Each structure stands twice: as C-alpha cells, then as structure tokens.
Amino acid sequence: MKYKRKKELSAKHVLSIFVAICVLLLAISTFAGNRIAFISNIAGVTIVPMQKGINSVGNGIVSWKDAKEENEELRKENEELNALVAALKMENQNLSQDTYKLKRLEELYKLDKKYSDYKKTGANVISKGAGNWFDIFVIDKGSKDGIKKDMNVIAGNGLVGIVYEVSDHYAKVRSLINDTSMVSAMVLSTQDNCIVKGSTETMNKGYLEVVYLNKDSKIKKGDELVTSNISSKFVEGITIGTVTKVEKSEDGLTKTGRIEPVVDFQHLKEVLVIKEVKETVVLDETIKE
C-alpha cells in the first residue's frame, strides 16, 4: 500500500494532519473555549432535529407495544391500589396529627422554601452519552429557551443533575449518578451535611454512597436526603433519595451510608429544569459538584 500511494499523501501524513487539528482544537477549547462555541451550535441545528425525530419514532413504537401490556397490568394494579387506599386512610389520620409538629419544625429549619417555589421549565431528553461509562445526557432546550449553565435538573420529585454546558438549542446535563459527580447534601431530619458520591459501580447495584457524615450523626435508615444549603451549585431542599444503610467508616472518624435515589435514572424521558442559578462564592475549589 505504501509504495502504491507514495505519490499522493501517505497514511502517516494524513494521520499527522488530523492529529495536528486535534491538538489545535484541544488547545483552543482549553484556553479560549468561547471562540468555538459556534461549532456546537452548528451541530445543534443539524443533529438535534434528527435525534428528536428518531426519538419520537422510537417512543411511538415502544408506547404502542406498552399499551397492550399495560392493560393487564392496570387491572392488577387497581386491585392492589384499592387495598392500599384502606391502609392509607389509616395512615392519613396519623399524619394529620403530625402536621402541627411539622409546621413547627419547618419554621425551625427554615426549610419552608421548598422547590415548588422555584420557576421551572420542562425539557425532553433527546440523547444520552456515547458508551456505557458516563451518565451524561442532552436535553432539547438551550440558551435560547433561557437555560443557563449550573441550572439544576429535576424529574418527578427528585434531583437528576446539573446543566454543565449550554448551546443555543440544546444543553448537556451531568447526572447525579455520573462517576465524576459529587453533590453536597444534608439529612432532612438531623441537618447533618454530607456528600453524595456518583458512581457507575454502586449505581448498578442500586445505591449511591454517602460520605463525610459526622460520626455523631443520628441519621438512620429511612431518612430523607436533600441538597444542602451550603452547596455551591444546587439550590436548597431538592430531594435526592432515602437512606438505606448507615455504618461507621473504616477509620472511625466519619460515618458513611447508602441512599437510594428517588429518580429512576433508567427511564428518563422528560425532565424539569429549575430556572434559578445559585449565586455563591466558591470557597473551596477542590470540591467539584
């Protein structure tokens, strides 16, 4: 092959040209990222509509198939739910007694600003990360729709992740379970601060690790974990998950635990973006969220 094509460009030359382009791109995007933002906008205009199309076709097929199976499931579910209603009525009575207590506590914790107050906008997930390693996905709203970097993303009633890059018509979201994600959280009942560590490995087993809990913390199984007030990027009070296990860490200085996220990360289709960026001064650059 080498001899045949020596008159033209050889493979080595082609490689070195493209490697040079790569290095150039790396350098530019590291040192002057904003200048080449237009590239991702071009991609957004061309690829994103295709992704939307392919998703709507795929979802159509899936939902047609699901509708059949669902019918049977619904009937069963109905029976179960009827039984549940009776049990819940009982529980409701107990809970209404707790309401008074709760009000008092909320005032105490100043947690009354729940995330129902935040302005939100809906978005569709149009594409997920290439490969099986990282939990990154793309949503179909961008800066033209008012999305900004570091806005929080929720689904249902729990935290999904954070917007880390925005183009005109789409935005990239890093999810809570991404291996590089660290979220500053607090235990709702005891106000203890801790860090929720994203991990591909533990998430496949159905939980996330919680670290740096105070060793005297009275956290127990079933407690709710929310984003903390001291987090530099997450607005306060978004539910992350419930505690399933607590144990002393190996060095005995802190406690670690496991939580089960409330969001079903396997089936994310629609998410809500909270249109509020937390404004804080970053004190500690080493903690990445």
Added chain:
Amino acid sequence: MLVRGIFYTIAIIVSFLLQTSVFEFLKLADTVPNVMISLVVCIALMRGSKEAVPVGFFCGLLIDIFYGNVLGQYALLYAIIGYVNGFFHRLYFEDDFMLPLVVLAGNAFVYDLLIYFFFFLLRGRLGFWYFLGSIIIPEALYTAIVALVVYRILLPILGKLAEREKRGVI
C-alpha cells in the same frame, strides 16, 4: 471521491444517532454496542488508514461536541484507532470473517480498557474486576457482533463505490 465523502458522512451520522438515541434500539443486557468504533474499524480494514483516519476524526469530533468537555480528545482517540487498524488492511481478504471479528472485538476491548485507565483508575476507582465483568467484556462481545452486521452492510456498498470510481478514472 465526492460520493464516497457523502456516504461516509451519512454513515457517521447514522451510527452516532443509533448509539446515542435515548430509547436504545440496540440495548441488550444494559449494554449499548459501540457502533462508531465498528464503523471506523470496518473502514480501516476495507480501505486502509488513509480513509479511516478522517472518518475516525469526525466520529470522535461528534462525540466531543455532544459529550466532551473539550474538543479534540475523542477525535484524537478515534483517528488513532483508524490509523492503527489500517495496518490490518494488508492482511484483509473480502471473504475472511475471522479477521474482522477478532480485530473488532479486540478494539472494543482495548478502547474500554483505555477509558477505564484514563477516566476511572486515575481517579482512584479501583474496582477493576467489576468494570471488566459488567462493562468491558459485555461491550466488547456485543460490539463484535454488531460490527459484523455493520461490516456486512458496508461490504457491498464500498465495493460498488470502488467500482464506480475505477470506471470514472478510466
């Protein structure tokens, strides 16, 4: 050349869409095969480094644009994959199935090992056996199978393209 360029562009975009679509046509046992790597390696086998390097570059660039933090990292990786696999072009015969199969599985395996090494091990995620068993090996096997399909689709198309180009030159 022009027709070939258009064909490659379409192939790159289609494989990107397949691999990243949300509802996952191709998902099996929680694993998505690496279609883009299959495309690059197939072209490297059939046409040599010279064409695989640009195709790899643009595949990687697409991933960079959508999922990377900086432009160029995956583009570089995929361009190199295209170049290295071009060496197998000399050993390649159209009727030989074993070589593509082995080369493709090997590539997926090495690619995942590299990703584990650079993005996970260096950050202190030590559960190598876990990652090997639950991500690396399933992805390598599945990619090899899908790559054979990609290979079967590309084979006649590239053959016809080559024929046309020959006629055009004469």
